[in-house]
Amino acid sequence: VLMRNLEAVVRRFQDQQRGWVLVPDIHVLRIEDVALSTSPFELYLDYGLRIRARSPSAYTLQAQLSCGEAGYLPTARAVAAGGYGAHVANGTVGPEGGQLLVESILEALRRLFAA
Numbered sequence: 425v426l427m428r429n430l431e432a433v434v435r436r437f438q439d440q441q442r443g444w445v446l447v448p449d450i451h452v453l454r455i456e457d458v459a460l461s462t463s464p465f466e467l468y469l470d471y472g473l474r475i476r477a478r479s480p481s482a483y484t485l486q487a488q489l490s491c492g493e494a495g496y497l498p499t500a501r502a503v504a505a506g507g508y509g510a511h512v513a514n515g516t517v518g519p520e521g522g523q524l525l526v527e528s529i530l531e532a533l534r535r536l537f538a539a
Contacts, residue, residue, distance in 0.1 A: 426452070432513035439516075448518050449491035450525070452532040455484035459536065461529045462490035465497035466509070476525045480537040497522045 453460040459481035466488050476484045495515030502510040503519060512518075517525075 429511065429513035436512055436516065437534075446494060446521070446533070448494060448517075448525070450462060450529060450532070451491070452536055454481070454533075454536045459484045459533050460487060461485070461533065462487040463497075463529070464490060464492040465525070466495065467497050467503055468499045468509075468522070470499045470501070471497065471522050471526055475511040475529055478530050479533050480529065481533060486535070497525065 435529040448464050449462075451462045460478055461484070462473065463486070467486065470505060472486050483500060494517060495518055496509035497515055498507065498510035498519060501507075509515070
């Protein structure tokens with residue numbers, strides 16, 4: 425496990441050096457007052473709560489590990505505390521990408537509920 429983790433860290437560093445950017449597939453769906461969003465990440469609870477709290481929908485659900493699998497998406501607090509799944513080897517995106525994901529999903533939901 426230690427060897428695989430170290431290999432994952434090296435791969436992520438190499439990706440960053442090449443300027444690699446992950447553009448995940450996300451989808452949003454509206455059924456009456458219910459919204460569903462999807463992403464390829466295993467989200468930390470805080471991200472789901474941020475989406476739900478700011479969603480224009482009465483009920484908002486998130487489907488994780490959809491359209492592929494991009495690993496854990498830790499929060500800054502989890503990374504700082506060294507929480508489970510918060511190590512660089514456990515995912516492809518860090519907390520900054522998590523906030524971008526939240527904002528992207530919320531923008532898509534706002535467009536859906538504005539129509």
